[in-house]
Amino acid sequence: MLARAEFTVEPFTEGRQGPHVQAAINALAPLSPEIGPFGTSVEGDLDVVLDRAAAGIRAAMEAGATRVAVTMTVTP
Template identity: 50%
Template structure:
């Protein structure tokens, strides 16, 4: 079985836009067993064989805690599960306004939100936040589906955006 694990370590703040040591320590633990983590200040994700990934994530969490993490939250997804991929902008519970906003951001960023790299996904969340997308009911779930992320990850992105904006005000 193949899995995808996404985990977030807190606190979110690094110094001088550098990743905090608890983030880099967790990534190092994943790399030691040959995995290639996708990491950023808001979360780390890794995919692979369930046995390898789960064992490695255990070591990554220990490394994060040893380097100052005060909280770790994770999500595990079965990549082999027989689930149809979401169809962006065509779900029945998606409001027309949110569908238009997602389509607008996809056009601006040059393609499907789910195919974007992490930094572009974070930028997409910022654009959607600026346009009021998250004022709509169940929008975080819909945006998460469009991005190919968990709702938890979208909320982490939003929290970071809001914290940064508040600090700049």
């Protein structure tokens, strides 16, 4: 099953990725994150996306994030 996770990591600083955002992005490997102006998304096998999403949330929080919002979408 294919899954897509979209992340918004706060606090948000316009024009740069804080260490909490970079930590989340780094934790998404081996997936290839698409980094947008307000969020980051990844696609892949459901099990891999779920595993990496959990790692991304944990990494962001440990690096100082105050909020992480995640939206998951699956395609059967």
